[in-house]
Amino acid sequence: MAFRGLARMSNRVAIVTCEAFIPDGLDEDRLLLQACARAGVGAELVSWSDRTVDWDGYDLAVLRSTWDYTGRRAEFLNWVAAVPRLCNPVSVVSANTDKRYLADLARIGVPVVPTSFAAPGEWASLPATGDFIVKPAVGAGSRGAGRFDAGLDGELDRATAHVGDLHAKGVTAMVQPYLDGVDTYGETALIFIEGRFSHAIRKGRMLAEGVQYAFDGPALFIPEQISARTPDAAEIALGTRVVGHFAELAGEPLLYARIDLLPSPDGPVVVEAELTEPSLFLDHDAESADRLAAAIADRIL
Numbered sequence: 001m002a003f004r005g006l007a008r009m010s011n012r013v014a015i016v017t018c019e020a021f022i023p024d025g026l027d028e029d030r031l032l033l034q035a036c037a038r039a040g041v042g043a044e045l046v047s048w049s050d051r052t053v054d055w056d057g058y059d060l061a062v063l064r065s066t067w068d069y070t071g072r073r074a075e076f077l078n079w080v081a082a083v084p085r086l087c088n089p090v091s092v093v094s095a096n097t098d099k100r101y102l103a104d105l106a107r108i109g110v111p112v113v114p115t116s117f118a119a120p121g122e123w124a125s126l127p128a129t130g131d132f133i134v135k136p137a138v139g140a141g142s143r144g145a146g147r148f149d150a151g152l153d154g155e156l157d158r159a160t161a162h163v164g165d166l167h168a169k170g171v172t173a174m175v176q177p178y179l180d181g182v183d184t185y186g187e188t189a190l191i192f193i194e195g196r197f198s199h200a201i202r203k204g205r206m207l208a209e210g211v212q213y214a215f216d217g218p219a220l221f222i223p224e225q226i227s228a229r230t231p232d233a234a235e236i237a238l239g240t241r242v243v244g245h246f247a248e249l250a251g252e253p254l255l256y257a258r259i260d261l262l263p264s265p266d267g268p269v270v271v272e273a274e275l276t277e278p279s280l281f282l283d284h285d286a287e288s289a290d291r292l293a294a295a296i297a298d299r300i301l
Contacts, residue, residue: 035293131178181263199285202229
């Protein structure tokens with residue numbers, strides 16, 4: 001692949017991860033580091049919580065696998081605010097690390113999974129019928145998510161207890177209906193680079209009946225069932241609309257974005273807009289790592 005205006009190798013880019021993934025990084029981190037080298041960008045893997053790092057010494061800091069922030073979001077956002085030349089920008093990260101942004105999308109007419117929120121001390125409105133999901137509004141990797149069936153004896157009590165556990169940790173709980181189209185069609189994750197659609201994957205369902213994941217368990221993410229996906233025009237149009245909305249709020253294009261969609265009887269709906277530290281599934285598209293590295297090189301220049 002040819003790159004427009006290769007950056008000097010003297011330029012420094014931080015590919016930002018968390019302490020658990022130092023020094024080797026995840027497979028996706030390594031793919032991006034290799035692609036940056038091909039693009040003439042001197043990139044290195046750095047933990048966001050490493051207090052010895054001089055962030056002013058980097059031309060760009062690119063948030064990637066910072067997956068341990070959910071239990072200390074305030075600390076993470078303080079760090080984000082202090083880092084110059086961050087991608088994605090601090091305004092996006094601050095809003096996107098709390099899933100109450102879904103309510104903002106709904107207010108402007110974006111089709112989203114119907115979602116209610118209950119902060120600590122507030123009553124959570126649980127469905128009287130059907131399957132539903134309870135999960136933390138600040139979370140990643142399905143940690144703290146649980147699936148419940150309102151029609152089964154004791155399930156509402158179990159869901160209420162799960163909300164109470166989240167509240168006890170100071171976390172806002174969110175409640176969504178379980179859209180059973182995910183059982184067959186799966187979830188579509190659309191990846192965008194510099195606001196342009198790059199590639200997509202299919203995620204199989206993660207929450208079987210009765211499954212409940214710990215919010216503060218040792219694992220930073222739950223393994224996913226990933227396969228190739230060719231999205232349809234409606235999915236791409238919705239993803240492009242959401243990415244454009246957040247870019248407009250930020251006042252600049254987003255270096256990367258992942259928009260997760262679920263099927264519904266009325267068409268695709270947004271379940272999450274992942275703009276902070278999403279997996280971009282660079283190993284599922286042969287050119288995607290080079291595409292992202294080229295965008296990083298352009299931003300340095």
